[in-house]
Amino acid sequence: MGDAIAEKAKAEAKPRKRRRLKVAHPERCIGCLGCMFACSRIHTGQASLQDSAIKVVTQGGIEGDFRVVVCRGCENPPCVRACAAGALERKPDGSVVFHKDLCKACGKCEEACLVGAISLGKEGKPIKCMHCGACVDFCPHGVLQLEEVPA
């Protein structure tokens, strides 16, 4: 019993952190879309660009620069504020979780995110990045990184 209390105290003393996906080197992107396929493959088991939470957007076709769009893991997330149904919830550690069953598919979260990190899936419900880092392993040029930030 005493051990458990000590463990708990230790855990509380340790600064709390969360993992966040970061676009470290967008200029190194070659447009392979490996990250998008990784996201859909690992989370849905299918091959899809639509179901990916990360997006590589062209600007002026392949001639232009790529824009890599990922959830920034905002301190004060506008997507959460926009969700009247409470389907998007900010946890104490700063991460945002999506409760699919509560979602009314109103699309307000998509509108609220200026960077465009939220897109709506087939049912009109958001595809939300979980900052799992699955895409990082499939970026051949180190564009993406998973960083630790204070909770």
Next chain:
Amino acid sequence: MLRKVLYIDLTKRESWVEERQGLFDQWMGGTGVGIKLLSEECPTGADPLSPEAPIILSIGPLNGVFPVATKAVATFKSPLTGELGESYAGGRLHLAMRFAGHEAIVIRGKAELPSYISINDAEVKIKDATSIWGIEAQTTGMILREREPGVGRRSIIRIGPAGEAQVRYAGVVVDTYRHFGRLGLGATFGSKNLKALAISGTETAEIPDARRYREVYNRLYSTAVQTDVMEKYHDIGTSVNISVLNWLKGLPTKNFQLSSFIDAEKISGEMFADNYLFRRLSCAGCPIGCVHIAALKSAFSPHHEFEVRKVSYDYEPIYSLGSNLGVNTAEGVLRLIDVCERMGLDVMSAGVVLSWATEAYERDLITPQETLGLPLQWNNVDGYIKALENIVKAPNEFYAALAKGVDYASARFGGQEFAMALGGNEVSGYHTGPASIVGQLVGVRHSHLDNAGYSIDQKAAKKQLDPEKMVDEIIKEDNSRGVFNSLVGCLFARGVYTEENIIDALGAVGITKTKEDLQTLGESIFEEKYKFKTREGFDLTRVRVPRRLFETVSTLGKVTPETVEEMLRLYRKKRGWS
């Protein structure tokens, strides 16, 4: 899997979808399905530039699903050779077709007015393109990007003025930097009043067994990125071959008069990479990024005002527009590639046509009267640029003849012994030995990529291969590439897709095949293609080999006509043709 064929009739302005499960079951996809549909659709003896000659675009079961399966194939009747037309392009077309839900697209008829096809998932529209007719291929892309949906997941394929003018080796530009380059698909587009096709979709490729899918994906992915099977494409890219082939005496120079170029260093892959390369790109689904883009910066005034052109380069264009024309600056090569891109010309055929014209000019077979006063001389980049523009404009009979390919032009003006085409297709950049010559002669589309004869020659340079062994290798490649091109994988990644890996990848998408099945499929596809070729008049016993190939020393020394004849005899025998 989708297993559907989209039919578009430009004459009737109609489109519809047919379930063709049986077709895909038997012929897999890509080139297998492509040749079958072409045989169904194209009447015997049809004029390749008439409304009755169809265009087939197809992908295979692994496209958009597995890494480095990044190509789409176009199958048509070639206006250059009058028989099988087959061309492959990377970029994003395979992906856009997959997610729009169309594994094969058949385009029939001819539009009344210049038009383009817009496909967005199931919605297919034929739209007016009169206002963009005459516009260069690159600009066409810029305009359609503003009009069409699907940013980041679409593909826009289009022709330039060369396709509109039906230059027999006009290509189709795919997503700016990739091409259906060879055998004149651009002219076929032009003959149909078809300026472009834009396609995008939002479908998902359903995978029956997600766990197996992830497992096989990871294996193929790590083979592609972590081992050396694709090493060559990571760094310098295909243009690394300029130095290699120059050293091997296999680099065609000045219309194959020589097999090494004194200035090779100045146009080597290393030179491009060190001084002009500014960016590398990849086809969607490929982690390698072998698409090398050079920045060509030139001042257009003395006041530090510059124009910057972004030009993609590879080995073949550097051979055809570089060493083959005696062009000894990277800048000169890039300027010539850029003109071909704008006009929408196949760089390989264009270079070989110009090199024949230069030699014919040198030998007084053609005079300034034909060239309209243009001195066609080695390394005269400005002259070549004008000549390319004239090929498209066809201001006189000479340039109109050049627009029909080197076989046609040399039949009209002479110099067939140095008109560098095999099977009617201008040759690729390898004077490596007999396997390269025979490979292109027997190949289904008379391309170096049909069976990589150039690679067999290079193998033979290291260890002795007799003609029979070479023929065996050619046949093996002919057949196995039929399978790989049905998937439709990038040939640079063929090392990733071993037979075992192909079987596993197909298994993960619910297609069960054995090694024997694949071998039979490869043979059947080859036979089906030859059936079409023969039907349209191709006769392997009557192919022409330009004498030049026997005069200039190759990697394997001088090739004799007897060796080539012997290999052709063995080839026919082993194929069971009398």
